[in-house]
Amino acid sequence: MPKFKTLLSIASALMLLKQAHAKDLNPPLVETTLDSKKSTKLNTKKNTTDTPITDEKTDILTPAKFIPAGGTAFLTKQADIDLFTKGKNIGNVKNNPKLSYRRLVQRTMMPTEERPFYGSTLTFDDQLVGDNPSSGNAIDIVNDLAPLKARSIFFANVPMVSGKNINYILAKNKTSEKRLQETRKLLESKRAELIKLTRNLIKIKLPADDNGNAEYACEVFNHTAFHQNMSQLKVGSDRYKICIMGIEFIEECLDEAYLKERPGWDRARYFRFPFLHAPKYAATKAALNETFTKLGLISLGETQDSKDFDNYSHKVAYASMIAAKENRRYNPKFGKYGRTDKPIALFHTKTWPKIKRGIIKAIKEK
Numbered sequence: 325m326p327k328f329k330t331l332l333s334i335a336s337a338l339m340l341l342k343q344a345h346a347k348d349l350n351p352p353l354v355e356t357t358l359d360s361k362k363s364t365k366l367n368t369k370k371n372t373t374d375t376p377i378t379d380e381k382t383d384i385l386t387p388a389k390f391i392p393a394g395g396t397a398f399l400t401k402q403a404d405i406d407l408f409t410k411g412k413n414i415g416n417v418k419n420n421p422k423l424s425y426r427r428l429v430q431r432t433m434m435p436t437e438e439r440p441f442y443g444s445t446l447t448f449d450d451q452l453v454g455d456n457p458s459s460g461n462a463i464d465i466v467n468d469l470a471p472l473k474a475r476s477i478f479f480a481n482v483p484m485v486s487g488k489n490i491n492y493i494l495a496k497n498k499t500s501e502k503r504l505q506e507t508r509k510l511l512e513s514k515r516a517e518l519i520k521l522t523r524n525l526i527k528i529k530l531p532a533d534d535n536g537n538a539e540y541a542c543e544v545f546n547h548t549a550f551h552q553n554m555s556q557l558k559v560g561s562d563r564y565k566i567c568i569m570g571i572e573f574i575e576e577c578l579d580e581a582y583l584k585e586r587p588g589w590d591r592a593r594y595f596r597f598p599f600l601h602a603p604k605y606a607a608t609k610a611a612l613n614e615t616f617t618k619l620g621l622i623s624l625g626e627t628q629d630s631k632d633f634d635n636y637s638h639k640v641a642y643a644s645m646i647a648a649k650e651n652r653r654y655n656p657k658f659g660k661y662g663r664t665d666k667p668i669a670l671f672h673t674k675t676w677p678k679i680k681r682g683i684i685k686a687i688k689e690k
């Protein structure tokens with residue numbers, strides 16, 4: 325018993341010593357009264373060259389667990405603040421969290437993406453695999469950009485289908501039931517392929533940093549199944565139902581791919597309207613807003629548009645990225661315009677072979 329007591333008192337003495345020692349090592353915290361703030365400011369101004377700044381917290385923090393960018397680990401903390409909270413600058417969205425159809429408003433920020441060293445987040449729309457040998461493929465983009473430590477963000481459609489398939493199904497089948505059945509059949513025939521394509525992309529990582537931490541090289545998000553122009557959609561119509569079925573189908577495939585490739589990963593959910601066209605009609609907007617809310621989808625627009633799909637120009641793609649570095653938005657018609665804090669560059673997977681020179685050049689120019 326006495327032995328134990330001695331041990332205890334030695335332990336507490338040691339603890340006291342440690343505390344005292346820690347106190348010596350840690351400089352006293354500067355009180356944050358107005359006066360001390362003022363004097364600190366003056367001091368640092370006078371002695372910037374030889375006096376270390378003493379009023380910063382010097383606790384050694386245990387390194388936090390590395391969480392790669394792109395998941396909702398960031399989104400849950402920030403989305404409500406950055407995207408839906410009153411009082412925050414939320415880009416081109418009116419400053420009102422109760423704004424109707426708020427999930428449909430095309431925001432120009434991705435809370436899950438840090439602004440990269442090359443200025444703008446790189447997004448690539450449409451099918452992950454080109455429909456002819458000269459078209460770009462998502463996997464080529466990732467393989468070209470990952471060694472440069474650049475992340476590729478894809479907005480995908482279902483492979484090898486388009487609005488033409490919908491027109492055909494609608495013409496061939498006269499009842500809603502049959503039309504939806506045929507659409508379902510077509511989508512299901514593509515499920516395995518889309519999941520496989522996505523898995524092959526989202527498993528790729530960027531080169532690791534000095535601590536061995538590596539970011540994922542890309543993410544895949546939703547661009548509808550059939551790339552329908554949604555501006556004229558009427559809620560309740562077969563075209564609308566087909567469109568929703570396709571959006572839900574993509575989400576299912578992405579869920580499956582992420583579950584398999586990144587178990588435990590809480591993925592972010594973004595959506596981009598084909599042609600950037602949101603629906604016109606109020607009833608459609610209201611219904612779609614509900615679907616987006618249910619699926620957790622956030623609609624993403626762009627700040628840098630090089631019209632790469634039309635002009636295939638690496639020079640314009642380059643110009644759009646250089647504008648981003650200067651916090652300017654860009655489009656080929658007006659050149660630089662407006663301001664942006666977190667530029668989002670919009671390109672197309674298909675045009676990669678034609679535009680990549682410009683994009684890689686912009687990334688390499690630090």
Ligand SMILES: [Zn+2]
Nearest residue numbers: 449450598599
């Ligand atoms: Zn598109």
